Amino acid sequence: MKEETIIKEIVKKIEELNLVQISELTKVLQEKYNISNEIIISEPKKEQKEEKKELINVIIKLIGLKEDFKEGPKKIQAYKFVSIIANSNGRELNVIQAKKLVDEGVTLLENIISDKAQEIKKQLEENGVEVTII
Numbered sequence: 001m002k003e004e005t006i007i008k009e010i011v012k013k014i015e016e017l018n019l020v021q022i023s024e025l026t027k028v029l030q031e032k033y034n035i036s037n038e039i040i041i042s043e044p045k046k047e048q049k050e051e052k053k054e055l056i057n058v059i060i061k062l063i064g065l066k067e068d069f070k071e072g073p074k075k076i077q078a079y080k081f082v083s084i085i086a087n088s089n090g091r092e093l094n095v096i097q098a099k100k101l102v103d104e105g106v107t108l109l110e111n112i113i114s115d116k117a118q119e120i121k122k123q124l125e126e127n128g129v130e131v132t133i134i
Contacts, residue, residue, distance in 0.1 A: 014073070019076065019095060023094055023095040023096060026095070058112055058113075059109070059110045059111075059112070060110075060117055060132075061108065062102050062108050062130070063105055063131060063132060064102060064103070064105060065078050065102060065129060065130065066130055078102070078128035079098045081124065081127040082101065082124065082129055083095050086109065089109050089112070089120075117133050
């Protein structure tokens with residue numbers, strides 16, 4: 001079989017899984033292949049560091065999923081990304097808990113420095129999650 005056909009078959013089988021099974025599969029693959037959930041947010045350039053930055057602590061509040069992320073694999077990826085962001089910022093959150101937070105539209109992170117919050121907001125929005133900064 002061609003590699004492309006094998007991959008399509010794997011994707012088709014994954015689409016048949018429920019959220020709990022996908023979460024477990026993700027965990028197993030991460031452990032087996034030593035994959036980290038950490039997101040690296042790049043350091044500001046030297047010129048940006050020298051500028052005075054607004055160091056106000058803010059709250060990132062989830063609103064929901066963007067319309068084109070409400071179905072299929074994109075939906076699961078959006079929830080997974082919320083989990084990754086939370087975990088990389090000191091909050092233990094699995095995919096199922098992330099789904100619940102998104103569906104309820106609650107606070108994801110608190111006491112985040114304004115600049116970091118803007119970066120996180122941008123990343124979440126790029127991954128289908130609607131958020132607001134308070």
